[in-house]
Amino acid sequence: MYNFSNSKKGETLISIIVGVVILAIAIGGVAVILFQNSAIEEDYDKNNTVAILQSNAENIVRKMDTSNLAEKDIFFLSKDPGTKMFQVFTGTMNEGYKYINKNGDQIINTGSYAGTIYARIFSVERGDNSFGKPRQVIKGGIKELIRK
Secondary structure: OOOOOOHHHHHHHHHHHHHHHHHHHHHHHHHHHHHHHHHHHHHHHHHHHHHHHHHHHHHHHHHHOOOOOOOOOOOEEEEEEOOEEEEEOOOHHHHHHEEEEEOOOOOOOOOOOOOOOEEEEEEEEEEOOOOOOOOOEEEEEEEEOOOO
């Protein structure tokens, strides 16, 4: 058997192997950090997008006139692309208005849409006019349905 300890070639070979092992460990560590970072970023984006959509929806409903809606009505919002005004739609025939993208725009064809699809639904829980001005309790919800 050849003794590497007294040979210049042996020392060079061992130092190259040690260097490659150290480099592999460093690259593996960087890869793990990048993978964890992308997972954290994806979770943040998912939670942040839903929170922003929820906040926007609350502000829109708060500023709209929903006095013509009856108690227990389920309704949907739709933004007119021309005027940028929101409209209220009720009933099962208008259920297609509940599908939106991350910008809050309606998705017409959910089967061919390439991005993440969210559902936005509102309901009038109860009306109250005991203090003069009629008030409504409106519940809303936004959730992520499909991520492509």
